[in-house]
Amino acid sequence: MSQAEATAAGTTATAASDASPVRKRIWTLGLFRSELVTTFRRWRTIALLAVLAGVPILVGIAVKIETSGGSPAAGGGGGGPAFIAQITNNGLFLVFTSLAATLPFFLPMAVGVIAGDAIAGEANAGTLRYLLVAPAGRTRLLLTKYATTMTFCLVATLVVAVTALATGALLFPLGDLVTISGTRIGFGEGLVRALLIALVVAASLVGIAALGLFVSTLTNSGIAAMATTVGLLITVQILDQIPQLHAIQPYLFSHHWLSFADLMREPVYWDDLLKNLGLQGLYAAVFGSAAWARFTAKDITA
Amino acid sequence: MEAPVPVPPLPHSTRTDGYDGSEMAASTAEESVIETRALTKRYGGDQLAVDGLDLTVPAASVFGFLGPNGSGKTTTIRMLMGLIEPTSGAASVLGRPMPRATRTVLPHVGALIEGPALYGLLSGRDNLIRYDSADPAADPRTRRTRVATALDRVGLTAAAGKKAKAYSLGMKQRLGLAAALLQPRRLLVLDEPTNGLDPQGMREIRSLVRELASDGTTVFLSSHLLDEIEQVCTHAAVMARGRLITQGPVAELAAGARGRLVVTTPDPGDAARVLKERGIADLTVTDDQVTGEPPGPGTDLAELNAALVTAGVRVRGFGLERASLEDAFVALTGEGFDVAG
Ligand SMILES: Nc1ncnc2c1ncn2[C@@H]1O[C@H](COP(=O)(O)OP(=O)(O)OP(=O)(O)O)[C@@H](O)[C@H]1O
């Protein structure tokens, strides 16, 4: 119980001071830890992560086969995800390529599934009512769910990045790399940039995570919430491609996603990166509040 | 038939984490543990699921909550647990308003609502650990002990490591009960707790309820099994179509429905004639039994028996059969089998 509530209820100071802030925080973390365990033990979570890990491996093998016969693909020509042409020279580029390949769909889809299932899945299973009478507290439960979804964003991105790095190291040489601006940086510096990019990619998923969580509070069916969130993702991606809609495009959560490549410039070009992070923060605030307003007032009939 | 549980003294529970709720004990010692005033719930503009309910559950009682399917029992329990907001009216639990005081009230309440709900992929033990960590008032250092004790209490220790999806219906029900018993509770709300249990399981639940009641825990028990209510409850309430029909001590409810005078004899025809002469109404005659309404207060049963014998009726058995709660229930809610729409 919060200090304020205890006082309002007319309790003596001893009862309220008994739960020291430190102990209270640890207890809150107890639910978060339990949530993490429950989420990451799900077969569905593991399958999503396995799919994500498969992407860099497939890209790596494809590039290897493609280039093993003749000469490396001539500089920068053709389509394909960003940085793909440089992979044969430096395995580290597989990290950037894989993140660029998974960010438009695979990563946000995985996040949408986890976020959509967060509340609706518990409602579906009936476990939500028991968490609430435990009492987990609606706000605390929602925050825990959001924190877990964010953790999943980070883990999913790192799974892609680490698998890509391992595959790249195995199939291709590693070494110094050339930035988009043409300058040369050392491998250590390159690794730091890769980590930074992974963090920015994870942060790019915050918006869809908040959106998914909000959808999740609207229904008692986990499947419906997951499908709706993934549906919204696809819709937004399509809208982002229609030239006539360029007025609204800067507000679509996916609009600045590929700006992470700017971290590979020398000096780093921050404009779009910051726009992206700001937009994600806006989505988190708007849909986080909406989710909170909805969930704290909702009748739990499942 | 077993006697109802005697009403034990003041409720008192001890928690090891200093979360003793003593601030509430003082105010509710003599009062009711659950109190509702004109509590009403309407689902989406439809018919009322609960209609103007005034319920009073005395402290330390074992309170049976009866009613046909769809009469609003679970809806009432959900409102009491703060899961749904009443359309109008008010409810208080342990002396605090619900759903406003969920955070202070619910740590003292164990609940089983509409059957257990479990995480199939977690073991029985991990399920309890999860529910225990959902309670911010539960000390994580004593979590494992609490879980082990609760598992032991419902006889699931041997199956604790098994995944919950591999549990049988009765095992799930037991695990749900264990979750409700993780802490010493001041109130236990059990919505059809013996659903799916084997006879031993039912007996165990009954003795568990008695044991908890004798420790001072108030138990609020919804059930369709009238036998069960009659055996363990001190008080009961009957719902029908969202309305409260009656509430009070079980003995009074059963007494409200009139018993029958039963005469067992090989001469039922003669017996019926004699009884009719003596003004016994509503006579039913079978092969070797005559039953009728009990005589009014002016007639002595012994004289009635003597009259039968004098008339040459061979009497094998003679007496009043007490009305069961079932008779009372049917008298109150009607014989119809169809669920009210
Ligand atoms: N989520 C809901 N939405 C709409 N109506 C509902 C909902 N839940 C219950 N009802 C209606 O409310 C009424 C009471 O239902 P409730 O579940 O409280 O009955 P109950 O007494 O628990 O029945 P049972 O003995 O079958 O468990 C029923 O008419 C039911 O149709």
Ligand SMILES: [Mg+2]
């Ligand atoms: Mg019910």
